[in-house]
Amino acid sequence: MENKPTTQPKGRYELKYRGVDCLNCGHPLKLSDKFCPNCSQANSTKKLTLLDFFEEFLANYVSYDSKLWRTLTALLLRPGKITREYISGRRLSYTNPFRFLLSLSIIYFLIISYNSEFKSINKYGYNNQKSIFDLNKEFQKIEFDSDEERQLALIQIDSLKMSKFFKDRISNKDSIILSDPTSYFKEINTENLTRRFFGKIDFFNSIIKHDTIYYFEQGVSKFEIPENRENEITFNLANSFVEIEKRPGTFLNSLVSKLPFTTFFFLPFFSFFIWLVYIRKKYTYTDHLIFSFHNQSLLFILLIVSNLLNAVFNFRSEGVFILIFAIYLYKAMRNFYKQGRVKTVIKYFFLNTIFFILGILAITILIAQSVFTY
Incomplete structure (x- = not known):
């Protein structure tokens, strides 16, 4: 039957x-x-x-008992406990932490990429009429308490002659280089490594701006520049600096859009420090990494909500959500590691200090990489 x-x-x-x-x-x-x-x-x-x-696609995300909603509910309402359940074996109930974090970072990346507020800074590019050195025009846009205060600020700016000073310095340096580029480059080659490296960047910066050199081989043939790795690197760096000067807002937008993906290179190092701090606990390095993934996922959720609120209501809410995350992280550490308040607070501040140090290092590497490849 x-x-x-x-x-x-x-x-x-x-x-x-x-x-x-x-x-x-x-x-x-x-x-x-x-x-x-x-x-x-x-x-x-x-x-x-x-x-x-x-x-089938919608059922996986919309149904009330889907992994996504169970993960979101546990993550928002039970700080730290979702990690305890996941590492204890209840994995079928929740979304994979790495995949969940990757999905959130992509969503955040798309939101940041759509937000092009940094591109307005492009008007300050060096070849734009609204140069960043034109301080008088920019001061006209600033609100002062009185006309007397405005006039005093303008007089002080004029007395410094900053705009003329910067323009003259740049113009003089460029004119020296462009008067005899071949001889100038040969002179740079006699300097020590540091002076030679930055001198070549200045040289290439000037000829790219004023002599329409678009690629390294052009400079090699036109100015009798030796074709070696050092010269090629300095040319590429100078070319990137020129592009950044032309469109600083576009560069900033590109830089910020890459920040979410630095998380996947940053968190494994940070998790190592968590493992050291809680080395007496019976947790593996992977357990600490999952804990980091869950907390970072919550941060992305808060930042996504913050960006949406900013776009709809036109106000800055990042500070409020960062404060919420700070409180959430403390609760997560308490619930997951099951230690007293004093120990948790000490480790909380220590790990956050490590987090910021590693974060600054990661951002520095990201900026360097972005400059080299821009």
């Missing part, structure tokens, strides 16, 4: 679409098997329609 289910399923799971062998792994099935007990694939021989495809 056939073992038929008591409730009649619909759609792709109707009995007429059931098979006796799994299409994925070949495991024998019964008609009552909605899913393969060996590989968990749905027992259905029905060809996928476009509607079936989107129903």
